[in-house]
Amino acid sequence: EPEVTQTPSHQVTQMGQEVILRCVPISNHLYFYWYRQILGQKVEFLVSFYNNEISEKSEIFDDQFSVERPDGSNFTLKIRSTKLEDSAMYFCASSALASAGNEQFFGPGTRLTVL
Amino acid sequence: AQSVTQLGSHVSVSEGALVLLRCNYSSSVPPYLFWYVQYPNQGLQLLLKYTTGATLVKGINGFEAEFKKSETSFHLTKPSAHMSDAAEYFCAVTKGGNTPLVFGKGTRLSVIA
Numbered sequence: 001e002p003e004v005t006q007t008p009s010h011q012v013t014q015m016g017q018e019v020i021l022r023c024v025p026i027s028n029h030l031y032f033y034w035y036r037q038i039l040g041q042k043v044e045f046l047v048s049f050y051n052n053e054i055s056e057k058s059e060i061f062d063d064q065f066s067v068e069r070p071d072g073s074n075f076t077l078k079i080r081s082t083k084l085e086d087s088a089m090y091f092c093a094s095s096a097l098a099s100a101g102n103e104q105f106f107g108p109g110t111r112l113t114v115l
Numbered sequence: 116a117q118s119v120t121q122l123g124s125h126v127s128v129s130e131g132a133l134v135l136l137r138c139n140y141s142s143s144v145p146p147y148l149f150w151y152v153q154y155p156n157q158g159l160q161l162l163l164k165y166t167t168g169a170t171l172v173k174g175i176n177g178f179e180a181e182f183k184k185s186e187t188s189f190h191l192t193k194p195s196a197h198m199s200d201a202a203e204y205f206c207a208v209t210k211g212g213n214t215p216l217v218f219g220k221g222t223r224l225s226v227i228a
Contacts, residue, residue, distance in 0.1 A: 003158075004158065006158075031213040033215065035216075035218075041220065042218050042219060042220040042221065043159075043205060043207075043216075043218040043221075044218070045215035045216065045217070048213060048214075048215060050213065055213065056214070056215060058215070091158065091159065093159075095213060102211075102212065102213065103149075103161050103164065104216060105161075106151070106158040106159035106160070107158045108156065108157050108158040109158060
């Protein structure tokens with residue numbers, strides 16, 4: 001069964017460093033998303049991406065964040081200068097054509113630890 | 116704006132007992148409602164969803180949920196808990212299409228033998 005994959009599973013970085021989190025969405029999906037979950041808090045939406053551009057973003061997704069689909073398979077989230085408060089689990093998701101109640105398929109997540 | 120409230124961050128039930136996980140939502144437009152489950156070290160897996168039509172929806176692993184508009188609720192139930200049901204459960208709402216999911220804080224379900 002097709003699935004969303006994410007690498008790495010765990011990333012440790014120093015404050016101020018750049019990190020790139022990678023996702024491979026399901027191959028025929030067109031919509032891509034990043035969510036994050038700070039420990040003990042709810043899963044929060046960061047950004048959605050369609051047709052090679054951002055379709056929606058939350059207030060969390062500030063200038064420190066960027067997304068890219070560098071090739072036909074990968075979808076990346078870059079954090080330019082990490083802060084302690086960026087420590088969280090980051091989930092990538094993808095979905096097919098927009099329809100009523102379309103399902104978003106989630107990857108296993110990348111745990112980012114900023115020291 | 117949409118929001119989700121899950122009552123109880125941790126629910127513990129005996130094996131074979133009824134599982135009831137509560138979810139209330141707030142939405143200014145007709146909602147699309149979802150329950151996701153997360154097993155340890157895995158991603159979020161869809162259990163079931165409500166879009167339109169029948170308000171009682173059945174999902175995988177024997178779970179079901181009922182959309183009650185008057186109560187703005189979408190509680191998740193399973194008649195008989197199994198040890199393998201132990202996981203984190205998330206209720207979510209969206210406006211439909213490819214709009215973002217708005218999640219609750221999650222409820223951790225423990226099943227006691």
